[in-house]
Each structure stands twice: as C-alpha cells, then as structure tokens.
Amino acid sequence: MTRQLCLAAAMSVTLATPALTETAPTDVAYTEGKIETSLTATPGDPANGITVMTTAALGNCVACHTIAALPDVQFPGDIAPPLDGVADRWSEAELRGIVANAKMTFEGSFMPAFYKTEGFIRPGGGYTGKAPAGDLPPILTGQQIEDVVAYLLTLKE
Amino acid sequence: MHRTATTWATLTLGLALAGAVAADPVEDTLVVEAEEGTVDLVTTAPAPEFLKDTVDTIYSGWHYREDETRDLQRDDFDNPGMVFVDRGLDLWNATIGTDGQSCAGCHEGPESMAGLRATTPRVDAKTGALMTVENYVDACVTDRMGLEAWGWTGSQMKDMLALISMQSRGMPVNVAIDGAAASFWEKGKELYYTRFGQLEMSCASCHEDNQGRYIRADHLSQGQVNGFPVYRLKDAGILSAQQRFVGCVRDTRAETFKPNSDEFKALELYVASRGNGLSVEGVSVRH
Numbered sequence: 001m002t003r004q005l006c007l008a009a010a011m012s013v014t015l016a017t018p019a020l021t022e023t024a025p026t027d028v029a030y031t032e033g034k035i036e037t038s039l040t041a042t043p044g045d046p047a048n049g050i051t052v053m054t055t056a057a058l059g060n061c062v063a064c065h066t067i068a069a070l071p072d073v074q075f076p077g078d079i080a081p082p083l084d085g086v087a088d089r090w091s092e093a094e095l096r097g098i099v100a101n102a103k104m105t106f107e108g109s110f111m112p113a114f115y116k117t118e119g120f121i122r123p124g125g126g127y128t129g130k131a132p133a134g135d136l137p138p139i140l141t142g143q144q145i146e147d148v149v150a151y152l153l154t155l156k157e
Numbered sequence: 158m159h160r161t162a163t164t165w166a167t168l169t170l171g172l173a174l175a176g177a178v179a180a181d182p183v184e185d186t187l188v189v190e191a192e193e194g195t196v197d198l199v200t201t202a203p204a205p206e207f208l209k210d211t212v213d214t215i216y217s218g219w220h221y222r223e224d225e226t227r228d229l230q231r232d233d234f235d236n237p238g239m240v241f242v243d244r245g246l247d248l249w250n251a252t253i254g255t256d257g258q259s260c261a262g263c264h265e266g267p268e269s270m271a272g273l274r275a276t277t278p279r280v281d282a283k284t285g286a287l288m289t290v291e292n293y294v295d296a297c298v299t300d301r302m303g304l305e306a307w308g309w310t311g312s313q314m315k316d317m318l319a320l321i322s323m324q325s326r327g328m329p330v331n332v333a334i335d336g337a338a339a340s341f342w343e344k345g346k347e348l349y350y351t352r353f354g355q356l357e358m359s360c361a362s363c364h365e366d367n368q369g370r371y372i373r374a375d376h377l378s379q380g381q382v383n384g385f386p387v388y389r390l391k392d393a394g395i396l397s398a399q400q401r402f403v404g405c406v407r408d409t410r411a412e413t414f415k416p417n418s419d420e421f422k423a424l425e426l427y428v429a430s431r432g433n434g435l436s437v438e439g440v441s442v443r444h
Contacts (some may be wrong), residue, residue, distance in 0.1 A: 006205050074374070079372055112356040112358075121353050121357075122354060123410065131412045139410075
C-alpha cells in the first residue's frame with residue numbers, strides 16, 4: 001500500500017468522511033442481498049470492526065446481538081441471533097450485504113440498514129430529534145462496513 | 158453456506174420463543190401503601206378486544222423494572238413523585254388568576270378530577286377537539302384565568318398533571334376508541350406502526366415484536382402509558398407520556414413530533430387504548 005493510500009484510510013476512519021474511493025450508498029449493487037465487491041480500496045481491519053460494533057454511537061450491534069468472543073461487552077441485547085459462527089453461515093459478500101442493508105436479505109428486518117441514505121420516513125440528524133442539517137450520511141462509512149465484515153469473517157465455530 | 162428465507166425464519170422463531178421465556182415480565186402484584194389506606198393496582202390484564210390477535214395479556218411497564226424501582230412504588234412515602242403531587246395541590250389552591258381565581262374556586266377539591274386521567278385523551282363533546290389532561294388544564298389557565306399557557310413541559314403543568322392523575326389512581330384506563338374518537342384513534346394506530354427514522358423502527362418494532370427482550374441493558378416493556386406521568390429516576394423529575402414518545406422517536410434517528418402536536422395526541426390516544434383495563438398508577442416510578 002502506498003503512503004498516500006494509508007493516510008487516506010486513516011483519515012476516513014478518524015473523520016468518518018467517506019474517502020473518494022468508496023462506493024456511494026446509492027451506487028451499491030445488491031444481488032439477492034449480496035454485495036460482491038468491497039465498498040473501498042482498503043482491506044477491512046477486524047480490530048476496528050470490533051470498535052464499530054461495540055460503540056453505541058457507531059454500529060452498536062451489541063444492542064441486539066451477543067458475541068461470545070467478546071465477553072467484556074456489558075449487557076449485550078438478546079433481540080437478534082447471536083453472531084457466533086456467522087462466518088460459517090454466510091459468505092463475505094452476503095455479510096457485506098447484511099451489514100449494509102439487512103432488509104435486502106431479510107425482508108422487513110428489524111435490523112437497521114447501516115449503509116443507506118434514502119427512503120426514510122422523517123429521518124433525523126443522528127440522535128438529535130431534529131431534521132438533518134444537510135445530506136443524510138449513512139450510519140457507517142464504507143470503510144467501517146468493511147472493518148465490521150472483516151471481523152465477522154473471523155467468527156467461525 | 159446459503160440459508161433460505163424459510164429455514165432462517167424457523168431458526169429465528171425458535172430463538173424468539175426460547176428468548177421470550179427467559180425475559181418475561183416479572184410476576185408480582187402492586188399494592189400501594191397510601192395515606193388513605195392500601196390501594197390495589199391492576200398491572201396485568203386481558204388484552205382489549207382489538208388487540209386479541211396480537212397479544213393475550215397487557216402488562217404495566219412496572220413489571221419490567223428492577224426490584225428496587227418496583228418497590229419505590231409500593232409506598233407513597235418512598236415514591237419521589239409524591240412531592241410533585243403536593244406541589245400540585247398548593248398550585249390548585251393558589252389564587253393565581255388575573256382576577257384572583259384558583260382551580261379550587263371553580264372545581265372545589267382535586268377529587269372532582271377523578272376519572273379524567275382514566276378517560277383521556279378524549280374528544281371534547283362541545284368542540285370536537287381531542288383533549289388530554291394538559292389541554293384541559295391549559296384551557297382553564299388561559300381562557301378562564303387570563304394567564305399565559307403553561308405549555309407542556311413546564312414545572313407547573315407537571316405538578317398539576319401529577320395531582321390530577323393521582324385522582325384516578327386505581328381506576329381502569331378506559332379511553333373511548335369509537336364514535337367521535339375513531340378517526341383520531343386510526344391516525345394514532347397508523348403512527349404506531351410507521352417505521353420512522355434512519356433506523357426504520359416503529360413503536361411496534363420495540364414494544365410489540367420485542368417486548369420482554371433486552372435492547373442492550375434496557376428490558377423492553379409493552380410501552381404502556383397507564384403509569385404516566387412517571388417519576389423518572391434518571392431525570393429526577395416528572396415525565397409525561399408524550400415526552401416519553403419524543404425520546405423513543407429520537408432513538409430511531411428520526412425527526413420527532415412535538416408534545417401537543419396532532420400526531421402525538423392521536424398516538425397517545427391509541428397507546429392509552431392498548432392499556433384499557435390496566436389501572437391508572439397516578440405517578441409511577443421508572444428508572
């Protein structure tokens with residue numbers, strides 16, 4: 001990886017601004033729920049994936065899912081299936097599709113779409129309760145989605 | 158590798174059933190020690206007719222709270238919400254109107270308000286408007302006492318709401334959903350099932366489909382409003398039903414409606430009707 005690319009990747013994580021190389025949420029192609037190609041040019045970082053999944057202001061996956069491999073997470077929710085062994089059940093392309101927009105795989109799912117910017121009823125600007133100031137960003141950046149997928153791929157029974 | 162939608166559905170259904178047992182609302186009964194004696198509150202009841210296909214039994218949010226929080230509601234001396242009821246009584250008797258009027262001057266004792274909390278929101282026969290307790294209070298404050306409206310979240314309104322709600326403690330919630338109320342009720346129902354915000358969640362997503370489960374550390378109740386207003390330990394203050402709605406809608410990353418909006422009033426009527434048969438708790442305690 002070139003130095004420039006590394007810098008761009010680091011910036012996209014810290015500033016949560018989509019890097020130029022990210023496929024925009026509105027341009028993502030789903031085939032039967034799957035997203036075949038990476039949303040970014042940078043491989044996912046599983047360690048950051050854990051951070052995204054366990055941080056309330058980011059993915060907050062543990063609000064609904066338990067993960068036995070992360071015993072330090074306090075009070076995970078029990079709304080959704082445990083994520084243990086998820087990599088045995090789903091391919092990388094399927095997992096990317098589920099995290100980006102689970103409703104493409106599970107019709108009417110309760111699971112929020114983390115990489116979607118349109119088609120909402122009264123969307124707010126984050127958790128402010130007010131209308132968004134400008135364009136609605138996706139909940140997670142493309143790189144954060146890739147990081148989460150990279151971590152999910154480690155969850156084998 | 159590939160799971161078809163149907164095998165997946167059976168899998169989650171299995172999980173759902175297993176999960177429901179583990180996180181059921183606690184079995185307990187609520188008898189309150191009050192100055193006037195003990196008050197038995199109905200916190201579990203058969204679901205109202207229109208909900209029969211959805212749930213069998215309705216539960217007060219009290220059943221989903223921790224032991225210590227539930228205990229605070231068993232004795233009025235321990236219930237921090239009673240301070241607000243006392244303040245409401247002072248306000249009731251105070252000559253605050255521009256011509257020296259007081260609530261007591263027109264209505265005598267606060268017990269004249271018995272039943273109001275149990276039957277509101279309701280359609281006012283004279284005006285055809287949907288009225289909550291707050292709407293009635295503000296109508297008196299402005300039209301009859303010549304004051305500025307108290308608004309919905311001010312301390313005077315909350316003190317008065319606490320006092321008035323206490324007069325219906327122990328009465329079954331019994332809001333009308335037919336006749337003049339029907340169109341408001343339908344609108345509230347539609348809102349209840351609308352998936353708002355960037356998280357695309359409806360009231361039903363949390364309080365119907367997932368009641369009894371944990372969303373992070375929160376034990377999801379049926380989202381009933383029979384306990385409102387509640388004393389919320391987290392805020393050390395009184396919270397009205399529509400303020401709770403604001404918080405819940407905000408949590409879906411949505412632009413919320415405002416308290417006293419047509420939307421939230423209709424929603425309050427609909428949600429209240431889902432609790433028809435549960436006791437009004439006066440001022441309940443939640444964490």
